Amino acid sequence: xxxxxNLATIQSNLQETCARIxxxxxxxxxxxxxxxxxxxxxxxxxxxxxxxxxxxxxEGLYEKSEALNDTMPNWHFIGxxxxxxxxxxxxxxxxxxxxxxxxxxxxxxxxxQNKIPCFVQxxxxxxxxxxGLKPEEVDSFIEKLKEFEQIQIVxxxxxxxxxxxxxxxxxCFRELRELRDRIASRKLIHAPCSYLSMGMSxxxxxxxxxxxxxxxxxSHLVGQKELR
Ligand SMILES: *Cc1c(COP(=O)(O)O)cnc(C)c1O
Numbered sequence: 001x002x003x004x005x006n007l008a009t010i011q012s013n014l015q016e017t018c019a020r021i022x023x024x025x026x027x028x029x030x031x032x033x034x035x036x037x038x039x040x041x042x043x044x045x046x047x048x049x050x051x052x053x054x055x056x057x058x059e060g061l062y063e064k065s066e067a068l069n070d071t072m073p074n075w076h077f078i079g080x081x082x083x084x085x086x087x088x089x090x091x092x093x094x095x096x097x098x099x100x101x102x103x104x105x106x107x108x109x110x111x112x113q114n115k116i117p118c119f120v121q122x123x124x125x126x127x128x129x130x131x132g133l134k135p136e137e138v139d140s141f142i143e144k145l146k147e148f149e150q151i152q153i154v155x156x157x158x159x160x161x162x163x164x165x166x167x168x169x170x171x172c173f174r175e176l177r178e179l180r181d182r183i184a185s186r187k188l189i190h191a192p193c194s195y196l197s198m199g200m201s202x203x204x205x206x207x208x209x210x211x212x213x214x215x216x217x218x219s220h221l222v223g224q225k226e227l228r
Contacts, residue, residue: 003044006221010204014215017208028208031076033200033218035060039067045222046071054078054097054216058085065092078157078216080131083107090116097121097157097197097216100132102144109148116150119157119197119214122179124172127161135179142183142191153188155195155213156180160203169203173210180211 010030018025031052034042042053042064053068055061056079065075074094081089081098086107091114099105099118108116120142123132133141138156145151158176160169176198183193199207201220208215218224 001223003041003222004048006223007045007048007050010217010221013205014208017205021209023208027213029214030221031078031214031216032221033078033216034064034222035079036218036224037222039064041222042068043071046073050221052076052214056080058082058089061089061092076214076216087111095119095154097214098131099151099153102141105145105148105151109150112150114150115152117152117154119155119195120153121157122176124158124175125161125168130159132158135175138179139183142188142193146188146190148190151190153191153193155193155197156183157197157214159200160198160207166206170206170210173198173203173207173212177211 014028015025029052030050031054032045032050033054035056051073053073054076055064061077075092076095076097077093078097081104083104090108090112095117097119098121100121120138121132122135122138123130124135142153145153156176156179160172177196180193180196195213196211197214199212199215201217204215204217
């Protein structure tokens with residue numbers, strides 16, 4: 001499958017889902033996760049018209065953003081960011097999806113030249129293997145971010161558990177949306193929190209049904225390493 005074909009399939013699923021539930025497809029940003037693939041493959045997805053790319057490791061972001069600099073995509077960072085690496089990458093990041101601790105916020109605030117739009121990562125499923133704050137910790141965490149001028153909380157992010165049961169996945173996304181709605185209703189200046197980054201290759205249609213504004217798609221769009 002070419003990247004164009006994969007993108008056409010995703011776009012058509014997205015359109016179909018939106019039409020069925022009465023959402024505007026324009027509200028949804030497709031982010032191509034290029035962590036599995038080469039620079040050449042990432043260039044193909046940009047050529048196909050995708051302007052939002054994501055990496056989960058600093059090295060990947062560093063390498064690809066430099067090589068693809070001429071194409072000027074928006075770069076999303078979706079992996080665990082170590083505080084000591086912030087200085088090196090933060091100004092390459094257009095959106096951070098993995099803000100999950102105060103020490104990281106502090107370091108970003110100190111190092112970033114511009115305000116960084118951030119998603120707070122929430123571990124809704126409670127799996128110990130997953131990063132992110134517990135849902136009940138999110139309110140007080142966001143409250144504490146008020147003092148950090150370089151941080152803007154644009155939304156919440158989560159990863160659904162690896163299960164085959166759609167109901168479990170749906171409940172996870174729904175809980176994130178409810179949490180987002182609560183925070184957004186407070187109309188905090190530093191945390192408008194209007195976005196929901198949720199949904200990957202296997203569950204993006206459920207995520208769209210539950211209100212996702214940013215879907216992060218790797219294997220079904222650019223492919224995995226083994227399939228390249
Ligand atoms: C790898 C990754 C994705 C994309 O996963 P696919 O299942 O390949 O679409 C999305 N979000 C995060 C945080 C990831 O690490």
